[in-house]
Amino acid sequence: MDARMMDAMAGEMMSMAEMPAVDAAVMQACMDACAACEQACTVCSMQMMDCAPSCMNCADMCNTMMRAMLRMPGMTPASMMAMLDACIAMCQTCMDMCMMHADDSAVCAMCADSCRACMDACMAVKDAMMAAA
Amino acid sequence: MDARMMDAMAGEMMSMAEMPAVDAAVMQACMDACAACEQACTVCSMQMMDCAPSCMNCADMCNTMMRAMLRMPGMTPASMMAMLDACIAMCQTCMDMCMMHADDSAVCAMCADSCRACMDACMAVKDAMMAAA
Amino acid sequence: MDARMMDAMAGEMMSMAEMPAVDAAVMQACMDACAACEQACTVCSMQMMDCAPSCMNCADMCNTMMRAMLRMPGMTPASMMAMLDACIAMCQTCMDMCMMHADDSAVCAMCADSCRACMDACMAVKDAMMAAA
C-alpha cells in the first residue's frame, strides 16, 4: 500500500468517534498481509482438491477483511472485532489444511505461511484496538 | 437457489465428518438471505455517503458468507461459527446505519430489512449447528 | 431479485443520460442469471482440478457483472459493452471446460447449463442496448 493512500486513510480513521485510535502502521501491515494471503490462497486453490475449498474461502475472507479496513467509516468496534475473528479462524482452517501437504507442495507451504502471517497481523490489530479502548 | 444445486450440495454436506449435520433447508435459506442482502446493500451503497461504507462492507461479507456455505468442505465448525458471527455483526452495523434514514429513503429501509433477514438466517444456522453438535 | 429492489433500480436506470433505456426485465433476468452462474461455478470449483480455475474465474466475473448492473450510474455504454463481452467470454470458457466431463459429473453439467444461460442473458442485454441506442 503506497504512502499517498495511507495518508488519505489515516486521516479518515482519526476522525472516527467510536473507534479506538489504532496505529496506522499496524492497520497497514494487516491490509498488506490480507492482500498477500488472498493471492497465495488464490494460487493454492488450483493445486489439489484437498485444500482448494478452504483456500478459496480464505481468499474471499481476506479480501473482505482488507476492504473493510479500507472502509473503516463503515465499521464499529464490534463488527471490526467479529470480522478479525472470522479472518483469523478462516486463515487457521486454511493453514491447517495446507500444512497437511506442505512437505509435498511448495505452493501449499507458501500458502500456509501467508495464512500464519495474516493471522498474526489480524491479532496485532485486535491487540492494538483493545489497548486503545 | 435451484433444486439441482441444492441436491448437489446436500450430498456434499452430509459427507463432512467434523461438521454437525444441519438441515439443508436452513442452509439454503441462509444462502438466499445472504445473496439478497448483498444485492440490497450494493444498491443502497449508492444512495448517500452516510451508510455507503457499511453497505459495501456488508455486501462483501454476505457474498463471502454465501460462498463459504457453498464450499462447506473448506469449513470447520469453528471457522463456520466465526464467519456467521462476523456476518451477523456486519449486518447489524449496516442495519443500524440504514435505519437512521429509513424514513427518508425507501432503499435504506429495504436494505435494513435485508440485513435483518440475513442476521436471522445466520442465527438459524448457528442454532441448527449447536442443536446438532 | 425482489420487486421492491427492481423498482428502486428501474428509477435509477431511467435517469441515466448517456445510457440507452433498456427494459428492466431484461436487466433483471441478466442479474439473476449472473447470480445463479456464480453459485453454480462456486460449487463446481470443488469437483475436479480440471475445470476449477475456469469455474472460479467465471464465478468472480459473474459477481462483478451482477454488481455493475446493480450500479449502473457507474457505467458508460462502452464499459457496459466491454463487461458484457468479458462475462460472455468467461462463461464460454467455463462452459467449454465443464462440457468435457458433463457426462460424468452432474455438477459440471449443471455448471455448463448455468454458463450457457448467463451468456444468453448477457447477449440479450447487449441486443437491447443496441436496439435502444
Added chain:
Amino acid sequence: MDARMMDAMAGEMMSMAEMPAVDAAVMQACMDACAACEQACTVCSMQMMDCAPSCMNCADMCNTMMRAMLRMPGMTPASMMAMLDACIAMCQTCMDMCMMHADDSAVCAMCADSCRACMDACMAVKDAMMAAA
C-alpha cells in the same frame, strides 16, 4: 507480489498449451497494478456520491482481473483478451469520473492515477500476448 509466488505462477503459465508465453514480469506488473487500483477505488468510493458507483465497479473488476491472472489455467486467449478489455474500459470510466474532481479531492486524483496505471499495465499484457501469438 513476492518472489516465491511468482516462481510458482511462472511455472504454471509456461505449461499452458494454448496461451502465448507472456513475460512473467509483465504479468506481475499488471497484477500489482490491479491490486493497487482495487485499493485506491475502494477508498475513493467513500469520498463523494458522484464517482462512488464507478469506483466500486472498478474495484470489483480489478480484483476479478487480478485473480484471473493468478489462475491462468482457467483462461483462454479469447477470454483473457475480453477480460483485459473490460478492465481497461472500467478503469477508463472510473478515471474519467474521478478526473472531474481531481482538483478538489486528493483521493480522487490518486484514484485516477491508479486507474491510468492499471489501464497501461493491462494494455502491456495485451501487447505481449499479441507479440507472442
